[in-house]
Amino acid sequence: KKARMKVWGLLIIMLSVASSEILEDDHLCVRCDLISESDEQALVAIYNALQMDLSPFCHSLTCINYRNVTALSLDRAHVKGTLATEIGLLTSLRSLVLRSINITGTIPTEIGQLSSLSKLQFLQVGFTGVIPTEIGSLKNVTYLMIANEEYYLPFADNIINITGTIPTELGKLTALQFLSIRGTTLSGTIPTELGNITELLQLALTNTPLTGTLPLELGNLTNLLDLQLNFLDVVGAVPLEFEKLSQLQSIYFQALKLNGAFLPRKMASLNSLILGNMPMIGTIPVLQSPLAGFILTNLELTGTLPATLSEITSLVRIELTGLDITGTLPSEYARLPQLSDLSITALDLSGTIPTEYGQLNKLKYFELKGLPEMTASCWTFPDTWRVGDTCSISLSFECQCNAPSQCFRLPCHYPQMYLRGWILFAITSSIICSLYLVVLIVACFHMPLRFFWHFPIQVWREINIFSKLICISALLSYLVVVILMGLINAGHVPMFGQEIVLTVMEGFAILTAIYATTRTIMVAKRLDSELVSMKNVVNVEAHVDYNSAAR
Numbered sequence: 001k002k003a004r005m006k007v008w009g010l011l012i013i014m015l016s017v018a019s020s021e022i023l024e025d026d027h028l029c030v031r032c033d034l035i036s037e038s039d040e041q042a043l044v045a046i047y048n049a050l051q052m053d054l055s056p057f058c059h060s061l062t063c064i065n066y067r068n069v070t071a072l073s074l075d076r077a078h079v080k081g082t083l084a085t086e087i088g089l090l091t092s093l094r095s096l097v098l099r100s101i102n103i104t105g106t107i108p109t110e111i112g113q114l115s116s117l118s119k120l121q122f123l124q125v126g127f128t129g130v131i132p133t134e135i136g137s138l139k140n141v142t143y144l145m146i147a148n149e150e151y152y153l154p155f156a157d158n159i160i161n162i163t164g165t166i167p168t169e170l171g172k173l174t175a176l177q178f179l180s181i182r183g184t185t186l187s188g189t190i191p192t193e194l195g196n197i198t199e200l201l202q203l204a205l206t207n208t209p210l211t212g213t214l215p216l217e218l219g220n221l222t223n224l225l226d227l228q229l230n231f232l233d234v235v236g237a238v239p240l241e242f243e244k245l246s247q248l249q250s251i252y253f254q255a256l257k258l259n260g261a262f263l264p265r266k267m268a269s270l271n272s273l274i275l276g277n278m279p280m281i282g283t284i285p286v287l288q289s290p291l292a293g294f295i296l297t298n299l300e301l302t303g304t305l306p307a308t309l310s311e312i313t314s315l316v317r318i319e320l321t322g323l324d325i326t327g328t329l330p331s332e333y334a335r336l337p338q339l340s341d342l343s344i345t346a347l348d349l350s351g352t353i354p355t356e357y358g359q360l361n362k363l364k365y366f367e368l369k370g371l372p373e374m375t376a377s378c379w380t381f382p383d384t385w386r387v388g389d390t391c392s393i394s395l396s397f398e399c400q401c402n403a404p405s406q407c408f409r410l411p412c413h414y415p416q417m418y419l420r421g422w423i424l425f426a427i428t429s430s431i432i433c434s435l436y437l438v439v440l441i442v443a444c445f446h447m448p449l450r451f452f453w454h455f456p457i458q459v460w461r462e463i464n465i466f467s468k469l470i471c472i473s474a475l476l477s478y479l480v481v482v483i484l485m486g487l488i489n490a491g492h493v494p495m496f497g498q499e500i501v502l503t504v505m506e507g508f509a510i511l512t513a514i515y516a517t518t519r520t521i522m523v524a525k526r527l528d529s530e531l532v533s534m535k536n537v538v539n540v541e542a543h544v545d546y547n548s549a550a551r
Contacts, residue, residue: 029058034066045086068092088113112137119143136169148183171196180204195220206230230254298322307332317341346370
């Protein structure tokens with residue numbers, strides 16, 4: 001009886017906790033039942049204005065020790081209302097995240113009263129109006145995003161439709177480290193005041209109709225690591241002040257109207273440079289940076305491919321497409337020890353592929369297309385690339401190789417070695433399985449069907465330990481051959497002696513497989529003979545028993 005009372009007591013407690021999510025006498029949500037009167041007033045107003053279900057609203061809140069509302073995060077919630085002005089009463093709020101909700105109305109100016117806020121994210125929400133200037137009062141904010149997902153803009157209903165300009169007051173956010181404005185209809189110029197945010201680590205302005213030029217003041221962002229400017233209407237040249245961005249690691253400029261000269265040459269920490277679809281003029285300089293990625297597409301650069309690019313030994317990827325570049329392929333690029341991706345398309349190059357490129361042992365992708373001035377030639381690919389023996393390159397660079405695929409824009413460590421190993425494995429395995437199946441079929445005529453699946457087990461038990469080791473060695477040798485071919489493909493095994501090692505391992509695999517099969521067939525034949533003898537004995541005994549019974 002006491003046990004039943006305890007169970008009923010626990011059930012009552014659980015039901016009371018579950019039902020407390022519904023509006024209580026004193027508090028809206030049980031997880032925040034010790035908050036102040038002003039916070040409670042703000043939550044009630046926000047809940048009523050959003051016109052959403054109470055349970056998801058309460059679960060979107062974070063309250064430390066049930067007292068302070070520190071976070072409000074609504075992600076893909078069913079919302080039909082607005083964001084109440086009482087949001088400004090949540091002075092302890094540190095994170096305000098609204099994502100993929102169909103909210104209406106404007107961004108409340110009272111948002112500037114959130115003195116503790118460190119993260120503000122409006123992503124794919126239905127705000128209209130302008131960005132309030134009061135946002136410049138958020139002295140502690142480190143993360144600010146006002147964006148639409150560009151890929152979903154044609155299909156989404158809940159998009160940010162804010163207009164106007166980027167507030168100059170953003171320059172007062174001295175603690176800001178991440179700023180992203182994407183996919184909006186904001187106009188005007190890039191505020192020079194952004195240069196005052198010296199703690200900024202990442203700046204992303206994309207798919208927004210901003211005009212003007214790149215502010216010189218952006219050169220003051222000495223802590224900046226990542227700069228993304230895409231699909232803007234800015235013109236002019238990249239300011240020389242960008243040389244002061246000593247910590248900058250990544251530049252991604254796409255579909256701008258920059259028609260000036262190329263980037264400054266001295267950018268000490270630049271690791272990735274991506275420039276595309278711009279009327280940028282000049283020549284390709286040698287940047288004094290530890291570049292790993294160097295991608296230039298559809299620019300109006302002229303001149304030749306600089307051989308001194310080989311001095312950047314950290315380069316991993318080079319992609320040059322749609323440039324007004326003439327000359328030949330520099331043989332010096334063969335000195336790039338880390339180069340794994342080389343793509344050169346739609347250039348006015350001539351000559352042939354330098355044979356020195358055979359030294360690029362780490363090359364994984366090699367693409368040459370749209371180079372009509374290059375003469376047809378026959379060139380032997382290095383053995384480490386594994387794309388075939390001899391490749392005849394036509395004027396259109398449609399490659400005809402011995403390999404069962406095209407030569408260009410495929411992994412240069414083409415899995416030909418894998419194919420060779422698996423073909424060998426498939427052929428020998430098919431022969432072994434066929435022979436073994438024949439033995440099983442023959443044995444099936446001399447034993448009941450229910451013993452059919454026990455026969456292989458009995459064969460394995462009957463063969464001696466040496467034969468078992470040979471069988472296991474055969475399987476392991478096949479595995480070693482496949483792994484070894486993969487390592488050769490990846491360039492982890494030196495060229496010297498590769499074919500000898502593979503031939504030895506393949507020969508060992510075949511011999512062990514043949515021995516194991518032969519031994520197994522012999523044992524199976526002996527067991528089959530024993531089964532036949534047992535069957536004859538059983539028939540004789542049955543005949544004797546039948547005659548005795550008849551008598």
